[in-house]
Amino acid sequence: MGIKMYKVMIFIDGTWLYRTLPRLAEQSGKGEFKIDYGVLPQVVARELAERLGVDPSGIDVVRNHIFASLPTNYDHLDEGLITRQNEFYKLLREDYHYDTELFNIDFRGRRVRQADRDPADSFQPREKCVDIALASKMLYQAAMPFGMDIAAAVLGDRDFTPVLQTVRQLGKRVLLVSVRSSCAQELADPEDRERVKDYDTLWMDDHIEELELRYEPQWLECQSPEHEGERRFQTTYRPRRGEPVYCDACRAAYAQRRVTSVVTSTYEDDDQIDYGPQAGLPVIGETLEGVVEFKKEDKGYGFVTTDDGMSFFFHLSDLEGLDFETLEEGREVVFEVKTLPVGGKAGAARDVRALEYEDEEEPLEG
Numbered sequence: 312m313g314i315k316m317y318k319v320m321i322f323i324d325g326t327w328l329y330r331t332l333p334r335l336a337e338q339s340g341k342g343e344f345k346i347d348y349g350v351l352p353q354v355v356a357r358e359l360a361e362r363l364g365v366d367p368s369g370i371d372v373v374r375n376h377i378f379a380s381l382p383t384n385y386d387h388l389d390e391g392l393i394t395r396q397n398e399f400y401k402l403l404r405e406d407y408h409y410d411t412e413l414f415n416i417d418f419r420g421r422r423v424r425q426a427d428r429d430p431a432d433s434f435q436p437r438e439k440c441v442d443i444a445l446a447s448k449m450l451y452q453a454a455m456p457f458g459m460d461i462a463a464a465v466l467g468d469r470d471f472t473p474v475l476q477t478v479r480q481l482g483k484r485v486l487l488v489s490v491r492s493s494c495a496q497e498l499a500d501p502e503d504r505e506r507v508k509d510y511d512t513l514w515m516d517d518h519i520e521e522l523e524l525r526y527e528p529q530w531l532e533c534q535s536p537e538h539e540g541e542r543r544f545q546t547t548y549r550p551r552r553g554e555p556v557y558c559d560a561c562r563a564a565y566a567q568r569r570v571t572s573v574v575t576s577t578y579e580d581d582d583q584i585d586y587g588p589q590a591g592l593p594v595i596g597e598t599l600e601g602v603v604e605f606k607k608e609d610k611g612y613g614f615v616t617t618d619d620g621m622s623f624f625f626h627l628s629d630l631e632g633l634d635f636e637t638l639e640e641g642r643e644v645v646f647e648v649k650t651l652p653v654g655g656k657a658g659a660a661r662d663v664r665a666l667e668y669e670d671e672e673e674p675l676e677g
């Protein structure tokens with residue numbers, strides 16, 4: 312007699328999960344919270360095994376689906392933000408083997424974040440297809456003869472009630488994976504009066520520590536041809552598969568070369584210069600301009616975003632000559648890079664000062 316294997320598929324409402332991240336950030340007591348998508352299937356498998364009373368090796372997570380939307384036709388100022396979103400989904404596909412289904416939302420030339428738009432602008436992005444795509448895929452897999460035994464539904468919107476009910480009517484089981492503060496009551500109901508699930512809900516809130524994406528320092532070898540000395544160095548940066556690795560010194564050298572070449576070349580020549588990998592990133596200690604993007608009044612921190620969409624965390628103690636209480640979102644500032652953004656995680660800023668235009672600064676002479 313063989314051991315019974317449970318085939319599990321994970322279905323993630325990416326839009327909902329993205330909206331939910333700030334809540335998880337609050338609960339974790341951090342400014343930002345990123346999910347480790349490599350760990351999520353492991354947590355699902357282990358928790359399911361516990362609920363089924365079987366060994367975790369009897370749970371086979373055969374596929375992860377994520378459904379989300381991606382802005383198009385947005386303000387060019389959001390280019391950096393969208394590039395990072397695209398890279399994130401690429402990472403999910405290529406490194407974590409998720410099936411990603413992305414749907415475009417037309418932003419009609421506007422900024423992607425509501426906070427960046429004119430408060431008088433009543434525009435609301437119209438999300439298309441995400442719910443229906445998730446529902447269709449789940450039903451399809453539930454109806455397939457050998458598709459799956461259990462659907463792990465990572466979502467929280469009430470709209471999914473009928474699809475979860477139907478999946479169960481088709482003889483498959485449902486594990487609801489959600490976040491307490493972002494889950495519709497009908498789904499969360501421990502008595503399950505709507506008949507949407509077969510097990511106790513897996514609350515991501517209870518696994519925050521484990522689900523958080525962390526960057527453990529690791530040893531890498533610098534691959535720059537111009538590197539001098541010991542090539543091994545320790546870093547928290549996680550290079551994408553196939554991406555060449557450069558140490559801080561070699562990166563700084565590239566960044567310096569870029570600054571020089573931009574000054575000394577025309578834009579046409581510019582395209583042909585090999586800046587090297589990660590050359591678009593600033594270096595630690597570099598002074599950058601940005602705007603205050605978000606401020607958490609009661610916690611005393613906020614984020615600054617640069618023109619190309621990089622985010623930097625700051626604490627009120629990082630402010631120089633600025634008052635945290637009166638500092639308004641949208642305020643233009645200059646700051647020094649304390650740590651770099653890595654893998655979509657914000658960097659940190661220090662010495663955050665008001666941006667003063669040169670003509671204001673010019674001393675009176677004579």
Ligand SMILES: [Zn+2]
Nearest residue numbers: 533538558561
């Ligand atoms: Zn190097």
